[in-house]
Amino acid sequence: MGKNSFVSVIELRVIVGVIMRRWLLIVTMALLFGAAGLVLGAAVPVTYSAGASLTVAPLTTSPFASSAPQQVNMATEREVMASREVAQTAAESLDDVTVDELMEQTSVAAPTGSQVLRVSVRDADARTAADRANALAQAYLDFRRAGAGEIAAGQIELLNQQVAELTSADSLSEAERDELSALHEQLTELSLVGEIPGRVISSAAVPTAPASPGIMVYTTAGVALGLLVGCTLALAGARSSRRSTSGERGKRHSDSLPADVRDGGRAAGAHRTGADRPAGPADNPGREATGNRVQV
Numbered sequence: 001m002g003k004n005s006f007v008s009v010i011e012l013r014v015i016v017g018v019i020m021r022r023w024l025l026i027v028t029m030a031l032l033f034g035a036a037g038l039v040l041g042a043a044v045p046v047t048y049s050a051g052a053s054l055t056v057a058p059l060t061t062s063p064f065a066s067s068a069p070q071q072v073n074m075a076t077e078r079e080v081m082a083s084r085e086v087a088q089t090a091a092e093s094l095d096d097v098t099v100d101e102l103m104e105q106t107s108v109a110a111p112t113g114s115q116v117l118r119v120s121v122r123d124a125d126a127r128t129a130a131d132r133a134n135a136l137a138q139a140y141l142d143f144r145r146a147g148a149g150e151i152a153a154g155q156i157e158l159l160n161q162q163v164a165e166l167t168s169a170d171s172l173s174e175a176e177r178d179e180l181s182a183l184h185e186q187l188t189e190l191s192l193v194g195e196i197p198g199r200v201i202s203s204a205a206v207p208t209a210p211a212s213p214g215i216m217v218y219t220t221a222g223v224a225l226g227l228l229v230g231c232t233l234a235l236a237g238a239r240s241s242r243r244s245t246s247g248e249r250g251k252r253h254s255d256s257l258p259a260d261v262r263d264g265g266r267a268a269g270a271h272r273t274g275a276d277r278p279a280g281p282a283d284n285p286g287r288e289a290t291g292n293r294v295q296v
Contacts, residue, residue: 018238019231026230030223037222041215049211050130051120052137053202056144074110074117081108081117081140090139094132105129106136116201126207133204144197 019026056072080086087103094102102121109118119136123129166179 015235018234022234022237025234025237026227029230029233030226033226033229034219034223037218037220037225038215040222041213041218044212044218045124046210046214047122047124047212048126048129048207048209049120049122050126050133050204050207051118051202052133052200052204053116053118054137054141054198054200056115056117056198057196072115074115077117078108078110080143081119081136082106086136086139086143089143090132090135093135093139096128097132102132102136105132121204122211130204130206134200137200137204141197141200148197 056074056077058072082103084099084103087106088099091097091099091102105121105123107120107122109120110116111118117140119133119140121129121133121136123132
């Protein structure tokens with residue numbers, strides 16, 4: 001065993017000894033902090049969290065869009081899900097919550113690399129949390145469907161005008177018949193826009209366990225913190241006592257010496273002080289007198 005390891009073992013034994021001697025202080029601090037944690041845990045309201053997951057389908061409202069698979073901007077869709085418009089639609093279907101309250105309870109996540117949204121709601125009642133999460137998911141799909149339908153309505157109106165112009169003629173050429181057929185296909189596609197804005201893949205279930213920390217968590221954390229504070233105070237108090245004891249021992253040792261030894265030590269100290277000081281007029285009066293005569 002090396003010197004450093006030996007010193008570490010000695011220090012550990014000293015610390016353990018201090019803790020064993022001051023166990024009452026440590027236990028008291030643990031009980032006090034544990035009681036504080038218990039009170040805090042009882043005061044903090046219990047909340048439940050429920051979440052619904054849904055996929056987001058790309059919506060094409062342009063008749064000239066490519067047929068290749070399109071990606072959805074999930075950052076935008078996450079903001080749409082958390083918007084006030086969606087919360088208002090959900091609140092109207094629930095009739096037991098305000099828009100501001102629902103927005104405060106809601107959180108939305110979008111896993112990276114996926115086209116999935118997860119909306120979660122926290123509430124003091126488990127069933128209420130699940131109902132509100134499902135209402136938000138459905139409100140988002142309805143909002144997205146209605147938005148796509150409004151955009152497609154303008155395109156449909158333009159295509160209907162073109163169809164009316166072509167069909168107003170008495171006869172159509174081959175090219176005009178092909179154009180009319182293409183217009184009808186585009187109208188069919190646009191009429192289906194918003195029919196499938198996405199779908200719920202996991203409805204919110206009623207949670208059985210609270211999402212907030214329970215009383216036991218707060219109590220355990222309080223006890224652990226109390227033990228830490230108690231050990232710190234015990235070690236600090238032992239260090240202070242050790243310094244005070246060393247000072248008292250030195251004073252008692254000095255008082256226990258004979259008087260002549262103490263006086264001798266003081267005289268020796270005074271003699272050393274005088275020897276170190278340069279000689280002055282008071283130390284050599286004859287020289288001062290001689291100096292005065294020379295000046296005369």
